[in-house]
Amino acid sequence: MVPNGRFAPSPTGPLHLGSLRTALIAWLFARHQHARFWVRIEDLDPERSRPEHERRQLEDLRELGLDWDAPPVRQSERRALYDDALAQLRAGDRVYPCFCTRAEIRQAASAPHGDMPAGAYPGTCARLSTAARRERERAGRPCALRVRADAMRIDFDDRVLGHRSQIVDDFVVRRSDGVPAYQLAVIVDDAEQGVGEVVRGADLADSTARQILLARWLDLDIPRYAHVPLVLGADGARLAKRHGAATLADREEPVAVTLALLAHTLGLAAGRDRVPAAAELLDEFEPDRLPREPVVLESPLHPHGPVA
Numbered sequence: 631m632v633p634n635g636r637f638a639p640s641p642t643g644p645l646h647l648g649s650l651r652t653a654l655i656a657w658l659f660a661r662h663q664h665a666r667f668w669v670r671i672e673d674l675d676p677e678r679s680r681p682e683h684e685r686r687q688l689e690d691l692r693e694l695g696l697d698w699d700a701p702p703v704r705q706s707e708r709r710a711l712y713d714d715a716l717a718q719l720r721a722g723d724r725v726y727p728c729f730c731t732r733a734e735i736r737q738a739a740s741a742p743h744g745d746m747p748a749g750a751y752p753g754t755c756a757r758l759s760t761a762a763r764r765e766r767e768r769a770g771r772p773c774a775l776r777v778r779a780d781a782m783r784i785d786f787d788d789r790v791l792g793h794r795s796q797i798v799d800d801f802v803v804r805r806s807d808g809v810p811a812y813q814l815a816v817i818v819d820d821a822e823q824g825v826g827e828v829v830r831g832a833d834l835a836d837s838t839a840r841q842i843l844l845a846r847w848l849d850l851d852i853p854r855y856a857h858v859p860l861v862l863g864a865d866g867a868r869l870a871k872r873h874g875a876a877t878l879a880d881r882e883e884p885v886a887v888t889l890a891l892l893a894h895t896l897g898l899a900a901g902r903d904r905v906p907a908a909a910e911l912l913d914e915f916e917p918d919r920l921p922r923e924p925v926v927l928e929s930p931l932h933p934h935g936p937v938a
Protein backbone atom coordinates (compact mmCIF):
# COMPACT_ATOMS: atom_id res chain seq x y z
CA MET A 631 0.00 0.00 0.00
CA VAL A 632 1.04 3.61 -0.58
CA PRO A 633 2.25 4.95 2.80
CA ASN A 634 -0.41 7.67 3.01
CA GLY A 635 -0.71 8.92 6.58
CA ARG A 636 -3.13 10.64 8.89
CA PHE A 637 -3.57 12.30 12.26
CA ALA A 638 -6.87 11.64 14.01
CA PRO A 639 -7.51 13.74 17.13
CA SER A 640 -10.64 13.64 19.27
CA PRO A 641 -12.08 17.16 19.73
CA THR A 642 -12.50 16.85 23.48
CA GLY A 643 -9.92 19.49 24.45
CA PRO A 644 -6.79 21.27 23.25
CA LEU A 645 -3.88 19.30 21.85
CA HIS A 646 -1.00 19.03 24.31
CA LEU A 647 2.65 18.78 23.31
CA GLY A 648 2.56 14.99 23.25
CA SER A 649 -0.28 14.96 20.72
CA LEU A 650 1.35 17.71 18.66
CA ARG A 651 4.58 15.72 18.63
CA THR A 652 2.71 12.64 17.37
CA ALA A 653 1.05 14.76 14.67
CA LEU A 654 4.44 16.08 13.61
CA ILE A 655 5.90 12.57 13.44
CA ALA A 656 2.94 11.25 11.43
CA TRP A 657 3.28 14.18 9.01
CA LEU A 658 7.05 13.63 8.69
CA PHE A 659 6.52 9.91 8.00
CA ALA A 660 4.10 10.63 5.16
CA ARG A 661 5.88 13.61 3.60
CA HIS A 662 9.28 11.89 3.84
CA GLN A 663 7.86 9.14 1.64
CA HIS A 664 6.16 11.63 -0.72
CA ALA A 665 2.80 10.30 0.42
CA ARG A 666 -0.46 12.07 1.11
CA PHE A 667 -1.57 13.15 4.58
CA TRP A 668 -5.03 13.63 6.07
CA VAL A 669 -6.60 14.88 9.27
CA ARG A 670 -9.62 12.97 10.59
CA ILE A 671 -11.75 14.28 13.47
CA GLU A 672 -12.77 11.40 15.74
CA ASP A 673 -15.90 12.96 17.20
CA LEU A 674 -18.07 9.91 17.86
CA ASP A 675 -18.38 10.84 21.55
CA PRO A 676 -21.29 13.32 21.40
CA GLU A 677 -21.05 14.32 25.05
CA ARG A 678 -17.38 15.38 25.02
CA SER A 679 -16.76 16.51 21.43
CA ARG A 680 -16.93 20.27 20.86
CA PRO A 681 -16.65 22.31 17.62
CA GLU A 682 -14.49 24.89 19.39
CA HIS A 683 -11.95 22.20 20.30
CA GLU A 684 -11.87 21.03 16.68
CA ARG A 685 -11.22 24.57 15.43
CA ARG A 686 -8.42 25.11 17.96
CA GLN A 687 -6.79 21.78 17.14
CA LEU A 688 -6.73 22.51 13.40
CA GLU A 689 -5.33 25.98 14.06
CA ASP A 690 -2.55 24.51 16.21
CA LEU A 691 -1.59 22.05 13.48
CA ARG A 692 -1.46 24.85 10.90
CA GLU A 693 0.63 27.03 13.22
CA LEU A 694 3.17 24.23 13.48
CA GLY A 695 3.43 24.22 9.69
CA LEU A 696 1.60 20.94 9.06
CA ASP A 697 -0.62 20.63 6.01
CA TRP A 698 -3.03 18.02 4.66
CA ASP A 699 -4.28 17.05 1.22
CA ALA A 700 -8.05 17.21 1.64
CA PRO A 701 -10.52 18.85 4.03
CA PRO A 702 -10.71 17.06 7.39
CA VAL A 703 -13.43 14.42 7.67
CA ARG A 704 -15.53 13.81 10.77
CA GLN A 705 -16.52 10.40 12.06
CA SER A 706 -19.92 11.75 13.09
CA GLU A 707 -20.68 12.19 9.37
CA ARG A 708 -19.62 8.66 8.43
CA ARG A 709 -22.09 6.54 10.37
CA ALA A 710 -23.35 4.81 7.22
CA LEU A 711 -19.88 3.30 6.67
CA TYR A 712 -19.82 1.88 10.19
CA ASP A 713 -23.37 0.56 9.92
CA ASP A 714 -22.41 -1.29 6.73
CA ALA A 715 -19.41 -2.83 8.49
CA LEU A 716 -21.57 -3.91 11.43
CA ALA A 717 -24.03 -5.50 9.01
CA GLN A 718 -21.19 -7.52 7.48
CA LEU A 719 -20.06 -8.68 10.91
CA ARG A 720 -23.62 -9.70 11.82
CA ALA A 721 -24.04 -11.57 8.54
CA GLY A 722 -20.91 -13.55 9.27
CA ASP A 723 -21.99 -14.32 12.87
CA ARG A 724 -18.91 -12.44 14.07
CA VAL A 725 -20.69 -10.48 16.82
CA TYR A 726 -23.08 -11.09 19.69
CA PRO A 727 -25.11 -8.85 22.04
CA CYS A 728 -23.56 -8.11 25.42
CA PHE A 729 -25.94 -7.09 28.22
CA CYS A 730 -23.31 -6.76 30.94
CA THR A 731 -23.23 -3.60 33.02
CA ARG A 732 -19.93 -1.85 33.67
CA ALA A 733 -19.82 -3.32 37.16
CA GLU A 734 -20.41 -6.83 35.81
CA ILE A 735 -17.70 -6.34 33.19
CA ARG A 736 -15.20 -5.16 35.82
CA GLN A 737 -16.02 -8.13 38.04
CA ALA A 738 -15.72 -10.65 35.21
CA ALA A 739 -12.53 -9.11 33.83
CA SER A 740 -10.83 -9.16 37.24
CA ALA A 741 -10.78 -12.96 37.30
CA PRO A 742 -7.89 -14.81 35.59
CA HIS A 743 -8.73 -16.32 32.19
CA GLY A 744 -5.83 -18.43 31.02
CA ASP A 745 -3.78 -16.75 28.32
CA MET A 746 -6.12 -13.78 27.94
CA PRO A 747 -4.63 -10.34 28.66
CA ALA A 748 -5.36 -8.71 32.01
CA GLY A 749 -8.74 -6.99 32.09
CA ALA A 750 -10.02 -8.89 29.06
CA TYR A 751 -13.74 -9.59 28.77
CA PRO A 752 -14.19 -13.36 29.26
CA GLY A 753 -17.11 -13.83 26.85
CA THR A 754 -19.87 -14.04 29.47
CA CYS A 755 -22.72 -13.07 27.13
CA ALA A 756 -21.38 -15.26 24.31
CA ARG A 757 -22.40 -18.25 26.42
CA LEU A 758 -25.95 -17.06 27.18
CA SER A 759 -28.73 -19.42 26.24
CA THR A 760 -31.43 -18.22 23.87
CA ALA A 761 -33.88 -18.05 26.79
CA ALA A 762 -31.49 -15.98 28.91
CA ARG A 763 -30.84 -13.59 26.04
CA ARG A 764 -34.56 -13.12 25.41
CA GLU A 765 -35.18 -12.52 29.10
CA ARG A 766 -32.67 -9.66 29.07
CA GLU A 767 -34.19 -8.25 25.92
CA ARG A 768 -37.70 -8.30 27.43
CA ALA A 769 -36.35 -6.56 30.52
CA GLY A 770 -35.11 -3.74 28.28
CA ARG A 771 -31.47 -4.11 29.21
CA PRO A 772 -29.33 -2.12 26.76
CA CYS A 773 -26.79 -4.18 24.87
CA ALA A 774 -23.48 -3.55 23.17
CA LEU A 775 -22.13 -5.68 20.33
CA ARG A 776 -18.95 -7.69 20.88
CA VAL A 777 -16.89 -9.73 18.44
CA ARG A 778 -16.44 -13.48 18.77
CA ALA A 779 -12.65 -13.37 18.84
CA ASP A 780 -12.20 -16.81 20.44
CA ALA A 781 -8.88 -15.67 21.93
CA MET A 782 -7.29 -15.51 18.49
CA ARG A 783 -3.60 -14.62 18.40
CA ILE A 784 -2.51 -11.91 15.97
CA ASP A 785 1.12 -11.29 14.97
CA PHE A 786 2.33 -8.13 13.26
CA ASP A 787 5.51 -6.11 12.80
CA ASP A 788 5.62 -2.55 14.07
CA ARG A 789 8.15 -0.14 12.56
CA VAL A 790 9.05 1.22 15.99
CA LEU A 791 8.17 -1.51 18.50
CA GLY A 792 9.27 -4.48 16.38
CA HIS A 793 7.46 -7.81 16.27
CA ARG A 794 4.29 -8.03 18.36
CA SER A 795 2.05 -10.96 19.24
CA GLN A 796 -1.30 -10.28 20.90
CA ILE A 797 -4.33 -12.32 21.94
CA VAL A 798 -7.63 -10.68 21.04
CA ASP A 799 -10.51 -10.69 23.50
CA ASP A 800 -14.22 -10.21 22.72
CA PHE A 801 -14.08 -6.43 22.37
CA VAL A 802 -16.93 -3.98 21.72
CA VAL A 803 -17.65 -2.78 18.19
CA ARG A 804 -20.89 -0.94 19.00
CA ARG A 805 -21.60 0.64 22.36
CA SER A 806 -24.83 0.10 24.25
CA ASP A 807 -25.97 3.61 23.25
CA GLY A 808 -25.69 2.65 19.58
CA VAL A 809 -22.47 4.57 18.90
CA PRO A 810 -19.87 2.65 16.84
CA ALA A 811 -16.80 1.87 18.93
CA TYR A 812 -13.34 3.25 18.20
CA GLN A 813 -11.93 -0.12 17.17
CA LEU A 814 -14.45 -0.48 14.35
CA ALA A 815 -14.54 3.15 13.18
CA VAL A 816 -10.79 3.56 12.95
CA ILE A 817 -10.16 0.51 10.76
CA VAL A 818 -13.10 1.34 8.48
CA ASP A 819 -11.90 4.93 8.13
CA ASP A 820 -8.27 4.01 7.49
CA ALA A 821 -9.27 1.60 4.73
CA GLU A 822 -11.80 3.96 3.13
CA GLN A 823 -9.29 6.84 3.15
CA GLY A 824 -6.47 4.72 1.77
CA VAL A 825 -4.22 5.10 4.80
CA GLY A 826 -1.24 2.82 4.22
CA GLU A 827 0.76 3.64 7.35
CA VAL A 828 -0.72 4.41 10.76
CA VAL A 829 1.61 6.48 12.94
CA ARG A 830 0.24 7.03 16.44
CA GLY A 831 1.15 6.97 20.13
CA ALA A 832 2.50 3.83 21.77
CA ASP A 833 -0.46 3.84 24.16
CA LEU A 834 -2.61 2.59 21.27
CA ALA A 835 -0.38 -0.35 20.38
CA ASP A 836 -2.58 -2.81 22.26
CA SER A 837 -5.49 -1.91 19.96
CA THR A 838 -3.67 -3.00 16.82
CA ALA A 839 -4.41 -6.73 16.92
CA ARG A 840 -8.13 -6.01 17.33
CA GLN A 841 -8.09 -3.73 14.31
CA ILE A 842 -6.15 -6.20 12.19
CA LEU A 843 -8.69 -8.90 13.05
CA LEU A 844 -11.58 -6.65 11.99
CA ALA A 845 -9.79 -5.72 8.77
CA ARG A 846 -9.41 -9.41 7.92
CA TRP A 847 -13.06 -10.15 8.60
CA LEU A 848 -14.20 -7.12 6.59
CA ASP A 849 -11.76 -7.86 3.75
CA LEU A 850 -10.05 -4.48 4.17
CA ASP A 851 -6.47 -3.53 3.43
CA ILE A 852 -4.27 -3.67 6.54
CA PRO A 853 -1.90 -0.72 6.94
CA ARG A 854 1.58 -0.78 8.39
CA TYR A 855 1.88 0.47 11.94
CA ALA A 856 4.40 2.65 13.75
CA HIS A 857 3.67 3.32 17.43
CA VAL A 858 5.84 6.18 18.62
CA PRO A 859 7.04 6.79 22.19
CA LEU A 860 4.98 9.07 24.39
CA VAL A 861 5.87 12.38 26.00
CA LEU A 862 5.94 12.16 29.80
CA GLY A 863 5.96 14.73 32.55
CA ALA A 864 8.65 14.88 35.21
CA ASP A 865 6.58 12.48 37.36
CA GLY A 866 6.78 9.80 34.66
CA ALA A 867 3.08 10.08 33.83
CA ARG A 868 1.74 10.85 30.37
CA LEU A 869 1.96 14.58 29.68
CA ALA A 870 -1.15 16.48 30.78
CA LYS A 871 -2.24 20.01 31.61
CA ARG A 872 -1.20 19.57 35.24
CA HIS A 873 2.44 19.46 34.11
CA GLY A 874 2.38 23.14 33.12
CA ALA A 875 2.26 24.99 29.80
CA ALA A 876 1.49 21.86 27.79
CA THR A 877 -0.53 23.43 24.93
CA LEU A 878 0.32 26.06 22.33
CA ALA A 879 -2.18 28.48 23.87
CA ASP A 880 -0.54 28.11 27.29
CA ARG A 881 3.01 28.72 26.11
CA GLU A 882 4.33 32.30 26.08
CA GLU A 883 7.10 31.63 23.57
CA PRO A 884 6.62 31.76 19.76
CA VAL A 885 5.23 28.67 18.10
CA ALA A 886 8.52 28.24 16.24
CA VAL A 887 10.30 27.72 19.55
CA THR A 888 7.83 24.98 20.50
CA LEU A 889 8.40 23.36 17.11
CA ALA A 890 12.14 23.42 17.80
CA LEU A 891 11.50 21.74 21.16
CA LEU A 892 9.49 18.99 19.51
CA ALA A 893 12.15 18.57 16.81
CA HIS A 894 14.84 18.26 19.49
CA THR A 895 12.96 15.40 21.14
CA LEU A 896 13.23 13.59 17.78
CA GLY A 897 16.95 14.21 17.48
CA LEU A 898 16.38 16.79 14.71
CA ALA A 899 17.64 20.33 14.16
CA ALA A 900 20.58 19.88 16.57
CA GLY A 901 23.08 22.72 16.34
CA ARG A 902 20.88 24.89 14.13
CA ASP A 903 21.46 28.62 14.56
CA ARG A 904 17.82 29.35 13.82
CA VAL A 905 14.48 27.68 14.42
CA PRO A 906 13.61 25.50 11.39
CA ALA A 907 10.21 25.31 9.72
CA ALA A 908 8.45 21.93 9.74
CA ALA A 909 9.21 21.39 6.04
CA GLU A 910 12.93 21.87 6.69
CA LEU A 911 12.92 18.95 9.13
CA LEU A 912 12.17 16.62 6.23
CA ASP A 913 15.75 16.96 4.99
CA GLU A 914 17.13 15.12 8.03
CA PHE A 915 14.18 12.97 9.13
CA GLU A 916 14.76 9.22 8.92
CA PRO A 917 11.94 6.99 10.26
CA ASP A 918 14.35 4.23 11.30
CA ARG A 919 16.29 6.68 13.50
CA LEU A 920 13.23 7.71 15.48
CA PRO A 921 13.83 7.54 19.27
CA ARG A 922 12.53 4.29 20.76
CA GLU A 923 12.07 5.53 24.34
CA PRO A 924 9.62 8.05 25.84
CA VAL A 925 10.91 11.58 26.27
CA VAL A 926 10.52 13.31 29.63
CA LEU A 927 9.72 17.02 29.69
CA GLU A 928 10.36 18.89 32.90
CA SER A 929 9.01 22.28 33.89
CA PRO A 930 9.18 24.60 32.01
CA LEU A 931 8.69 21.69 29.62
CA HIS A 932 12.08 21.17 28.07
CA PRO A 933 13.67 17.79 27.35
CA HIS A 934 15.34 16.11 30.29
CA GLY A 935 18.43 14.03 29.62
CA PRO A 936 19.52 12.55 26.30
CA VAL A 937 16.97 11.52 23.74
CA ALA A 938 17.41 7.77 23.32
